[in-house]
Amino acid sequence: MTTRHEADEAVLRRHLGKLVEGIQAKDLEGLERLYAVDVVSFDVEPPLRHVGTAAKLKNWAKVFEFFADVTYEVRDLRFVVGEDVAFGYGFGRLNGTSRNGTATSGMWVRGTFCFRKIDGDWLIAHDQVSVPFDVSTGRGVIDLEP
DSSP states (O other), X not given: OOOHHHHHHHHHHHHHHHHHHHHHHTOHHHHHXXXXXXXXXXXXXXXXXXXSHHHHHHHHHHHHHXXXXXXXXXXXXXXXXXXXXXXXXXXXXXXXXXXXXXXXXXXXXXXXXEEEXXXXXXXXXXXXXXXXXXXXXXXXXXXXXX
């Protein structure tokens, strides 16, 4: 018998599947439906905080302008699910071919997705992407793999 939390986790996995599909299709309208209107994003691109769907979609639009084609992969995804809040964490990699024809394999980043159930729908209320860094140099370490 499937518990409510297991059923919700399945919904959240499909939700992130839609995120991957939306990124690969460069579908800003589809992506917008996945986020809470007041989403707070701690993305790798400045500034430190992006607030609201317009700010989050502006970041995706920059990605879509840079890449002629783009792929997004999520690995080792885990969830913790409550009644009306949940979070998932794992690794993500964005790669593709730039508009000038240069192929990039991307880099693996750590990702956290926090969800709120709003009017019965799970929406991304917060996300955070981070890159490990070398304390001695202050530089990001971008060649790690999960």
